[in-house]
Amino acid sequence: MATESPAAVTTRPAPLPRPRVFARAGSAAAPPEAHAVADASDRGARLVAVVIALAWHLVIGLPAVLGAGPGMAAPAVVAGGWLVTALVGVATGVRLLRGGLPPARRLAAALLVVDAAVFAAAGERFLFSTANWVWGGLAWFFLLVLWRRPVRWLLAVLAAHATIALVAVVLHGATAPADLSRYAMYVYGTSTLPVAVFAGAAALTALARDRAGTAAAVLAMAAEREAAERAQGERQARLALVSGTAEEVLAALAAGEADPADPAVRRRAVLAAARLRRLIAESDDVPDPLLHELRAAADLAERNGLPIELIAVGTPPELPVDVRRGLADPLTAALAGARGWARLTVVANPDEVVVSLVTPDDDGPDDSGAPAGGDGPVERLHERDGEIRWTQTRWSRT
Amino acid sequence: MDADPLESDVNAGHPIGVAIVDDHPVVIDGVRAWLATEPRLRVLATGDDPDAVLRAAPDAEVVLLDLRLHGRMVLDKLAELSAAGRRVVVYSEHTDPQTMLAALDAGAVAFLAKHEGREHCVGTVLAAASDRPYVPPALAGAMVGDARPDRPALSDKEREALLLWFQSMSKASVARRMQISEHTVKQYVDRARIKYTRAGRPAATKAALLARAIEDGLVRPEDIGIYRSQASADRPTP
Numbered sequence: 001m002a003t004e005s006p007a008a009v010t011t012r013p014a015p016l017p018r019p020r021v022f023a024r025a026g027s028a029a030a031p032p033e034a035h036a037v038a039d040a041s042d043r044g045a046r047l048v049a050v051v052i053a054l055a056w057h058l059v060i061g062l063p064a065v066l067g068a069g070p071g072m073a074a075p076a077v078v079a080g081g082w083l084v085t086a087l088v089g090v091a092t093g094v095r096l097l098r099g100g101l102p103p104a105r106r107l108a109a110a111l112l113v114v115d116a117a118v119f120a121a122a123g124e125r126f127l128f129s130t131a132n133w134v135w136g137g138l139a140w141f142f143l144l145v146l147w148r149r150p151v152r153w154l155l156a157v158l159a160a161h162a163t164i165a166l167v168a169v170v171l172h173g174a175t176a177p178a179d180l181s182r183y184a185m186y187v188y189g190t191s192t193l194p195v196a197v198f199a200g201a202a203a204l205t206a207l208a209r210d211r212a213g214t215a216a217a218v219l220a221m222a223a224e225r226e227a228a229e230r231a232q233g234e235r236q237a238r239l240a241l242v243s244g245t246a247e248e249v250l251a252a253l254a255a256g257e258a259d260p261a262d263p264a265v266r267r268r269a270v271l272a273a274a275r276l277r278r279l280i281a282e283s284d285d286v287p288d289p290l291l292h293e294l295r296a297a298a299d300l301a302e303r304n305g306l307p308i309e310l311i312a313v314g315t316p317p318e319l320p321v322d323v324r325r326g327l328a329d330p331l332t333a334a335l336a337g338a339r340g341w342a343r344l345t346v347v348a349n350p351d352e353v354v355v356s357l358v359t360p361d362d363d364g365p366d367d368s369g370a371p372a373g374g375d376g377p378v379e380r381l382h383e384r385d386g387e388i389r390w391t392q393t394r395w396s397r398t
Numbered sequence: 399m400d401a402d403p404l405e406s407d408v409n410a411g412h413p414i415g416v417a418i419v420d421d422h423p424v425v426i427d428g429v430r431a432w433l434a435t436e437p438r439l440r441v442l443a444t445g446d447d448p449d450a451v452l453r454a455a456p457d458a459e460v461v462l463l464d465l466r467l468h469g470r471m472v473l474d475k476l477a478e479l480s481a482a483g484r485r486v487v488v489y490s491e492h493t494d495p496q497t498m499l500a501a502l503d504a505g506a507v508a509f510l511a512k513h514e515g516r517e518h519c520v521g522t523v524l525a526a527a528s529d530r531p532y533v534p535p536a537l538a539g540a541m542v543g544d545a546r547p548d549r550p551a552l553s554d555k556e557r558e559a560l561l562l563w564f565q566s567m568s569k570a571s572v573a574r575r576m577q578i579s580e581h582t583v584k585q586y587v588d589r590a591r592i593k594y595t596r597a598g599r600p601a602a603t604k605a606a607l608l609a610r611a612i613e614d615g616l617v618r619p620e621d622i623g624i625y626r627s628q629a630s631a632d633r634p635t636p
Contacts (some may be wrong), residue, residue, distance in 0.1 A: 277513060311536070313495050313543030313564075345565050347543050363555035385574050388566055 039099060041208035044146060045201035050093035053140035057086055061133035068131035073123030081121070082116040082133060085141055092144045107145040108157050111138060115161055119168035126304055128182055135165065136190050143194040148205070154198050162187045214366030235279065238299075242279055246272040267305070274307040290316050290324050291346065294355070296342055297332040307341045314348035319395065327393045331357045333383070334391040351397040361389045413440040414527040417458035420489070421446040421467050425512070429462060434518040439523060448475055452484070460526045465490035465501060473504050479507025483602035485526045489519075502537075503598025507604070507607065511536040529603075529610040531591040539564035541590055561585035584603035585616065590592035592617050 065082055072078055088111065092102045106363045115134050122132040130136065139158060169175070169183050249268050250265075252258035258265040298310045319327070335342060338359040347354045361384045376379050381392045414438055420426050426444045433439045443455035446467060452458065461479065463486050465471060471492075479486050488495070488506040491513070498509045509525040510518060511534065518534045525532035533541070540550075542560040552560070555576075562572040563583070573580040592611040595604040611617045 311493075311539060313539045314545060343565070343567065345539065347539065347561060347564070349543065349545050354561060354565075358566050358571075383575075385571055388568060388571050390566060390571065390575070392565065 011231075035084055036212075038254060042148070042201060042205045043097075045197070045204065046096045049140065049143055049147070049197060049201075050089075050096060053137070053144055054089050054093065055084075056137045056140060057082070057089060057133070060130060061137045064130035068126050068129065071123075072121065072126050072131060074121035076117050077121035078131070078133075081118040084114055085111065085138065089141055089144060089357045091140075096144065096147055101148055104146050104149050104153065106136060108142065110155075111141055111145065112157065112160055112164070114138075116164050116168075119164055124172040124174065127169065127174060127378070128179075128186070135186055139190045139194045146198075148202070149193075151199055151202060156356050158191045158195070162191070172287065238275075238279055242272065242275045246276060267307075270307045271302065271305065274309060277309065288316050290319065290327060290348075290353070290355075290371075293324070293328045294331065294344060294346065297328070297335055299341075301335045301338065301342065306335075306338055308338075308344060308345075309342070310344045312346040314346075316346070316348040316353045317397075319353070323378055323395050324378065326376065326380070327353060327355050327395055330380050330391055330393055331355055331384070334359070334389070338389075352395065354392065354394045356390065356392040358391075359389050361386055413438055414460060414524070415440055415442040415455060416442040416460050416462060416523055417442055417455045418452045418473050419446065419448045419451050419467070420444070420460045420462075420464040422464075425464070429519065432519050433523065435516070436520045436524070439520070440467045448472070448479065452479075459485060460507075461486045462489050462523065463487070463506075465492055465497070471497075473500060476501060476506055477504040477599070480507075480601040480603045480626070481569045483606070485529070485603055485606075487522050487526050493536050493540075495543050498537055498540040499544060499546070499597075502594050505598070505601030505603045507603050508532045508534075509537045509540075510534055529574075529606040530614070531588045531607060531611070533560075533563070533565050533587050535567045537591075538587060540592065548597070550590075550595060550597055552590050556586045556590040556593075559583050560590055563587055587619055589621075 048377050061082060065078055068078075069075060088107055092107065095102050115138055118132065118134045119127075122129075126132050128135075138161065142154060142157045142161070146157065165183065165187065169179060174180075174183075245268070249258065249272055250263070253260060253265070260266065294312075295310060298308045302308050331344065334357050335344070338357070339362055340360040343356075343358045345356045345358075377395055377398060379394045379396075381390070381394075400451070418426050418429055418441060420429070430441050430444065433441055433535070444456050445451040445454070448461070448463065448467075452461070461484050463472070463476060465473070465476070465488050468508075473579045476486055476488065486508045487508045487510060488501045488504070489510050489512060501509050507529070508531070510522050514534050514536060518532075522532040522534065538560040538625045542557055542564060543614040546564060558576065559572060562575055563569065566572060566575075569580045569583050572583045576583065588611070592608060595608045595611075608617075612619060
């Protein structure tokens, strides 16, 4: 059109950023980024727990077991338990440091069996000595195998541990007041620190996840606002252009300079009306990249004098770039050769997007380019039936 | 193009009375000129107030209603008229799918976009007068794109017919694409529309559309879930 303002002749606009909006309904629905942050912040605590458990086991437990040696009731059982626990500790430590979680219930049960066996095998003489290594060291292994599980699981296992110890103390006949108070001190001393570490780590993780979730949501909102503002700006620029051309046609008609019977005048009116309708139809706050591309192609075709209608129903899901190209490119190619008028439609739902271009069929050559068929997930169809030329692309989630 | 030739049993003797409610005189004049080309239609009253127009023409069989009057969406008025049995064809430039579906839910017999032109306008009014469905392309688009969880369940063929009709605006082309007759295309589209009489609140107009569709053999009561007898439970759909 000869009346276009220079501002309107833009090149194809860059695709808008696609914001992602996260529903923040508790940590379960937190974005993956929040999980990653929580995981990283938890890593230090996991490392400390693994080091404490294994170091205690090796540096304090092992020498005591070797020192006590044959004096114990069943030294082989005590040493075997030590070995099993060491293996559990190493396997769990490796799993934790790689970011996974061990099978908590089975390992906790195995450790409780070891617990009972060692209490029985240590013998009365070594009941309260470091050779009965399960007293002091095992709590840290409970901590490892129950990492990131609910804190009540740890409390339950520690209670079982204390019960086993009490049964052993009673069965070994160590029921003097001094023995019982020693028992109480041991239980208290060996449980509090692991529980504190466990609860602290859990609280830190929850806090980190929460903060990361908040940050991600704020970012998503900012991206959405930016996209909406850009869309708004573009829309205003187009509105200015449309109003300009429509006003000119109307003014010329009103002044009697333009004759409504003149085909050129009618065409100008049709173009202005089509553009206004398209603008009114844009109801999305943040344009989808696919619609954005199609609108750009429609604007371009219209500047070459083609009245075009673009109607979109539904919001397309987030699509990979190649799918988007597969959907849009055959249409924009067909649009380049369109004569007369064009109707471009998009029907989208989360599982399917269908884009179609219909133009009048003439006797001209078929310059649609690619034949019907499909590449990848996008099915392409092109046909002319003497009445219309019909190009359709369809993507379905497989 | 799709102005269904009306069967002789409907309004054979006298012309169909139409009332036009719009707040833009130029639109009223335009629509009146369109309808004047069809001898079976007669405009009885026009104006910008639905109540005043219907007082002037209490016998109007079809009401063409602009959905936006004096800056306000009159969906409530539409529901009121439909509940009272008035056949309202909504006529609007607001063609976003939500508005169109809301109008159907409120009981509109049909929804026509203002830019859809004379043939659709005449066709819609004629169909409405005999309680028959008429689905212009824009409405087909709204129906095929309906993503509401409680939307009616459409068959694959019905969906495809709606989609292609929306895309091409030519039933002949849809028929060629689907390799069926134009009549069958119209049946699929109309059957989808009839399923929408079950959406939203009940209205006399919806019941009338449904009753006529059953009478015409377009749908069977059990197809749209209002009646299911033990005997016909596993009868295949034609």
